[in-house]
Amino acid sequence: MVAIAVELRNIEGTEAAMGWAGYHTIIVDRPEGKAGGLGLGFNGAQLLALAIGGCFCNDLRYVAESMGVQIRSLAVMVSVDLSGTPLIATSAAMKVNCTLLDGSDPAPLIKQAKESCMVSNSLSRGIPVSIENA
Template structure:
């Protein structure tokens, strides 16, 4: 399987439009940072959204595999960066989910999704990612 996306500069700005098929997103730096105008998402925001969005989708795939019905999902992603060079040191994905059959199956779903996700099988090799239930820090 191969996935290709492209980013193209937006004339008159330092921003770019990222395109994947018929979908798009705007990438830019913070206003005043390296010529950014704050028109779109920063690199760190894009990475955090990719982690959260990928895990969100994996929860749906895993729910289907396990025969579970999802009622609700909220995912919050936090990235920790090093100073120089600027690298992602770690990521934390906080997951709050509800399935029709209760908390036991929600835990089973979270474990399954963690084991099957691109995050667990690919990205983790580049930097640590901790997937935790939302109530773990409450």
């Protein structure tokens, strides 16, 4: 089993948080005027969409390498639908525009990346999330 961990801490003088994993950082905040948010960073829904799309982009590269093909261009658009109280993600949709350097059909690459994408597969299968007071 592989495990990863990230940390988040408040940014002094704001109500935003900075998250990091290793040497990489990201700012998490609410939209300006919402619950003290200043719009300094991504909100949770945006981070969810970025995780879905970002993981898929990485997996496309892994699969392309294993198939011996090169990606010429790649654009991925992700939308997440939210509803309810409390607000939850009810669905996500991803559109992939991919062209390969050799001009071949990218459909097999996209199909294989879809089958191996950790984030979308984890979400579609459901994962337990525990929250406890440290």
